[in-house]
Amino acid sequence: MAHIQLNFYSNALKKNANVIVFIPTVSADDYLMGGSVRYGQKGLKYQTLYLLHGSYGDYLDWSRFTGIERYAQDKVLAVVMPSGENSGYVNMAFGEAYETYLTKELPEFMEKMFPVAKKRENTFIGGLSMGGYGAFHCALKCPERYGCAVSLSGALDMQMLQNSRVPHITNMSLNYRKAVYKDFNKIRGSDADIFYLLEEAVKGRKDLPKLYMACGQEDFIFEENENFYNKAEKLSVSVEYIRDHGIHEWDYWDVHIRMALDWLPCKKDLVEE
Amino acid sequence: MAFMQCNFFSPALNYSTNINVFVPTPNSDEVLNHKTADYFEEGNKFQVLYLLHGAYGDYSDWYRLTSIEKYGQTHKLAVVTPSVSNSFYQDMYRGSAYLTYILEELPAFVKSIFPVSDKREDTFVAGLSMGGYGAVKLAFEKPEQYGACASLSGALDIVKTMEMERNKIIEGPFRWDAIFECPEGLEGSDADLFALAKKRISEGRELPKLYQTVGTEDFIYEVNLSAKTKWEEIGIDFTFEEYPGIHDWDFWDTYIQRVLEWLPLKNDSIKEAD
Numbered sequence: 063m064a065h066i067q068l069n070f071y072s073n074a075l076k077k078n079a080n081v082i083v084f085i086p087t088v089s090a091d092d093y094l095m096g097g098s099v100r101y102g103q104k105g106l107k108y109q110t111l112y113l114l115h116g117s118y119g120d121y122l123d124w125s126r127f128t129g130i131e132r133y134a135q136d137k138v139l140a141v142v143m144p145s146g147e148n149s150g151y152v153n154m155a156f157g158e159a160y161e162t163y164l165t166k167e168l169p170e171f172m173e174k175m176f177p178v179a180k181k182r183e184n185t186f187i188g189g190l191s192m193g194g195y196g197a198f199h200c201a202l203k204c205p206e207r208y209g210c211a212v213s214l215s216g217a218l219d220m221q222m223l224q225n226s227r228v229p230h231i232t233n234m235s236l237n238y239r240k241a242v243y244k245d246f247n248k249i250r251g252s253d254a255d256i257f258y259l260l261e262e263a264v265k266g267r268k269d270l271p272k273l274y275m276a277c278g279q280e281d282f283i284f285e286e287n288e289n290f291y292n293k294a295e296k297l298s299v300s301v302e303y304i305r306d307h308g309i310h311e312w313d314y315w316d317v318h319i320r321m322a323l324d325w326l327p328c329k330k331d332l333v334e335e
Numbered sequence: 336m337a338f339m340q341c342n343f344f345s346p347a348l349n350y351s352t353n354i355n356v357f358v359p360t361p362n363s364d365e366v367l368n369h370k371t372a373d374y375f376e377e378g379n380k381f382q383v384l385y386l387l388h389g390a391y392g393d394y395s396d397w398y399r400l401t402s403i404e405k406y407g408q409t410h411k412l413a414v415v416t417p418s419v420s421n422s423f424y425q426d427m428y429r430g431s432a433y434l435t436y437i438l439e440e441l442p443a444f445v446k447s448i449f450p451v452s453d454k455r456e457d458t459f460v461a462g463l464s465m466g467g468y469g470a471v472k473l474a475f476e477k478p479e480q481y482g483a484c485a486s487l488s489g490a491l492d493i494v495k496t497m498e499m500e501r502n503k504i505i506e507g508p509f510r511w512d513a514i515f516e517c518p519e520g521l522e523g524s525d526a527d528l529f530a531l532a533k534k535r536i537s538e539g540r541e542l543p544k545l546y547q548t549v550g551t552e553d554f555i556y557e558v559n560l561s562a563k564t565k566w567e568e569i570g571i572d573f574t575f576e577e578y579p580g581i582h583d584w585d586f587w588d589t590y591i592q593r594v595l596e597w598l599p600l601k602n603d604s605i606k607e608a609d
Binding site for chain 1: 336337338339340341342343344346351356358360361362363366375376377379443444447448449450
């Protein structure tokens with residue numbers, strides 16, 4: 063169970079970046095009870111999940127507030143947890159290029175540094191709230207890279223959210239929002255609108271990653287999730303949708319990331335590529 | 336410049352332990368000045384230095400108290416720093432198996448996760464004080480694994496170190512009766528570097544290259560001089576350098592750079608095809 067805090071210079075971001083990388087290796091349980099996972103075997107790779115935090119958070123959140131390391135150890139799944147500030151993981155109009163970082167530089171860096179799998183079928187992306195939006199955004203922008211994408215309580219309808227009166231939005235500095243979007247009143251129909259990206263992908267007959275979303279009906283962001291699901295249904299895009307109970311909090315995400323890992327096609331072993 | 340703090344479960348130690356790992360990757364200076372060569376590419380491996388702490392220390396010392404990361408970047412050398420408590424790099428008779436950890440488990444783990452070479456000619460070990468002893472101990476214990484070893488201000492003569500501590504000439508945290516079954520029988524055992532060297536030579540095994548440095552005002556200077564004489568008597572090929580200085584981080588920060596100049600470094604990664 064190798065928990066790695068990584069700091070490196072990112073040329074996409076033009077600054078140093080922090081990342082938590084979790085790589086399953088022999089655990090105390092494996093050592094005591096024995097195990098059949100092919101750890102340390104030369105040439106084998108790890109299935110990998112890129113896991114994104116929400117607004118106001120950073121690369122440490124998932125490790126600190128959930129049992130992700132335990133769940134991923136059980137699935138023999140490497141987990142890469144980067145920081146995306148409050149960017150929504152897009153290339154900011156006036157700011158850092160988080161989409162380029164996330165969909166290009168970071169995976170390439172990971173493949174050079176660690177034994178992570180490269181094939182689409184072994185590469186997943188997920189996140190919560192803003193990170194759920196980021197995961198779907200990346201998945202729709204680079205569908206060839208990800209086999210599956212997971213959104214938990216995702217900020218999926220970014221346009222609708224801009225006008226929301228919840229503290230999550232009203233407390234986000236106006237200046238920061240101006241940096242992310244050229245015009246945050248004109249997200250609909252733009253590159254930052256995943257409804258639009260989904261439409262375009264369907265029009266272009268793109269082979270989409272499998273999509274999984276979960277949202278509690280008591281969550282302030284439930285309606286945004288319903289909207290996206292309805293849009294997908296209209297476009298005949300199949301989405302696994304867990305519409306259950308819960309609010310916008312870590313208790314919900316801790317339970318549902320585990321459910322999402324159950325849904326992902328994890329081999330529970332290292333893989334040949 | 337990828338700096339990594341890694342925590343993992345060690346079967347040899349029976350508990351989770353920390354290492355720091357540095358791997359050279361393009362930094363802002365290289366990118367901005369278009370200096371980036373093709374050293375960080377998929378499949379490339381780096382030469383690696385296992386760098387050992389002294390008594391009272393841990394895996395974080397070298398990074399916190401010297402600029403080893405900067406020097407590793409210059410030389411395109413990966414640097415791994417483990418923790419061994421005050422074990423003197425032994426499998427403790429009453430305690431954890433630190434020698435097995437550092438000698439067997441750690442290199443296997445590092446190779447399975449990070450892009451480092453597994454060749455002898457690319458694998459080095461160095462350390463300060465207790466870690467200077469540790470570096471030579473590892474290199475002589477398993478000479479086939481290391482291309483070279485270096486001791487800075489090393490407690491190379493463990494018998495003398497124990498005597499000096501017991502006679503209150505030097506301070507030390509060592510529980511000799513925990514580390515060894517029989518501390519009185521150290522001389523001539525595998526923990527005695529001079530005896531170990533003779534044993535390996537008699538087995539016909541080629542010892543890694545050895546570099547030894549010490550400050551002339553260091554309390555451990557005399558021990559290093561007598562070690563130098565013993566290497567000469569045994570007939571080991573080694574490099575000895577002494578400089579003004581004491582047993583402190585100013586000395587180690589300065590002379591770890593000298594160690595890197597002395598090591599057979601390629602100043603580049605090793606391409607997959609090589």
